[in-house]
Amino acid sequence: MAVLSNGFDATISAAAGEDAALLAELRAVFIESLERQVDLLSRARCDGNWAVAAQRLKSLGAxxxxxxxxxxxxxxxDSAPGDPTVIRKLSQFAGEIPAS
Structure with missing residues (x-):
């Protein structure tokens, strides 16, 4: 699976311009936010908390x-709170993102 599209790199490159430090920081913030929301999703046991974490992940991706x-x-x-398949796929996605 292609972890991130070329659009991801183009988006953060456009935001950072020629600033390599900012580019690295944007990538790090993306990964940190992704990992935090996957963690919240994995601990969600009610529909509301699950939906909030999933929506935040969708917004981050967009x-x-x-x-x-x-x-x-x-x-x-579209899944039930605590669905292990979804959590596993998101965790795998997060783990495959290169830091730089």
Whole structure:
């Protein structure tokens, strides 16, 4: 699976311009936000908390032009709270993102 699209790199490159430090920081913030929301999703046991975490993941994916993340968030929104398949797929996605 292609973890991130070329659109992701283009989006953060456009935001950072020629600033390599900012580019690295944007990538790090994306990964940190992704991991935090996947953790919240994995601990959600009610529909409300599950939906909030899934919506945040979808927004993160849309903001950074990461269509795979948007699709995984949609899968979470269509699933029951605590669905281990969804959590596993999101965790795998997060683990495959290169730090730089």
């Amino acid at each position: 903001s950074f032009n990461a269509p795979t993340l948007v699709a995984l968030a949609d899968l979470a929104l």
